[in-house]
Amino acid sequence: MNAAELEHYLRTRIALAQAMAVEVRVATAAGVTLFAPLAPNINHRDTVFGGSASAVAILAAWSALHVRMLSEGLAGRIVIRSNSMSYELPITAGFTATAAPPEPEAWRKFASTLARGRMARARMIAILDCDGARVGALDAEFAVMPDTEPSAMRQADAPTR
8 A cells, every 4th residue: 555545545434534634645564654734733722733633643553554464464453442642842833643563573473463363452653743843652552353354345445546
């Protein structure tokens, strides 16, 4: 899945991504970077609303896991299990959220668990950046349920090329 395909998927399948005008800057098996402009995410203090910052960070982490799974032929339903968000500086302009899949050893355990048909968990970190400064971070755990749907059902959910 490339950046354009991921952006289309997010904007058509997750209404909030469309409303927040999320753009995909990078989408590879090594990680994902999303961008969100200030205007649709602004609060009463002329900075990014905390909920928008958190939502973009969660989308980046979810997307990094999703893209890596697709690249390795792993199927499953990804849901967020828990998260904490740190807001380090006010976000005064458009910002990015960058996330990468788990480190190799954690990834091997994750993929092995999922391949055995068991629920797997992945800890994901997303870093927020605005104008070259780190402005926040997400620390989240995602659960991935093994895909038990027939392949025809999965095809209906797959992005088109």
